[in-house]
Amino acid sequence: MDISQSCGEEEIQFLKCACAGLFLQSATRIPSFDETNGSSRRGKKGGNSGRLGSSRGRYKTKIGSEVVSIHPTSTLFGRNPAPKSVVYTELLLTKKTYLRGVTQIREEWLAEVAPGFFK
Numbered sequence: 001m002d003i004s005q006s007c008g009e010e011e012i013q014f015l016k017c018a019c020a021g022l023f024l025q026s027a028t029r030i031p032s033f034d035e036t037n038g039s040s041r042r043g044k045k046g047g048n049s050g051r052l053g054s055s056r057g058r059y060k061t062k063i064g065s066e067v068v069s070i071h072p073t074s075t076l077f078g079r080n081p082a083p084k085s086v087v088y089t090e091l092l093l094t095k096k097t098y099l100r101g102v103t104q105i106r107e108e109w110l111a112e113v114a115p116g117f118f119k
Contacts (some may be wrong), residue, residue, distance in 0.1 A: 019105045020113035022087035027059035029084050057082050071098040
């Protein structure tokens with residue numbers, strides 16, 4: 001979705017505003033095996049054999065440290081590369097916990113808009 005059509009040159013200010021309003025509902029992507037070790041699990045036996053980045057697309061909430069995923073109906077679902085940080089409007093609890101109403105942010109904005117919570 002291209003928000004630049006409605007926000008014009010104020011796109012960053014709009015996203016920071018969303019970040020300021022939803023900072024308690026923020027999450028950061030859990031690095032996948034590929035990102036942390038620079039290699040894949042392909043060809044190794046046991047565990048997640050043959051799967052690349054088993055934690056790909058998984059996030060940890062900043063408040064509560066709950067492991068969550070972006071809901072499949074979200075436009076950010078399956079994005080490659082996955083956003084590093086997001087804010088969300090709701091959690092959907094099924095067999096897994098999903099984020100809905102997701103907006104990509106920059107993690108450093110959290111410290112800027114809520115310095116008492118994030119340093």
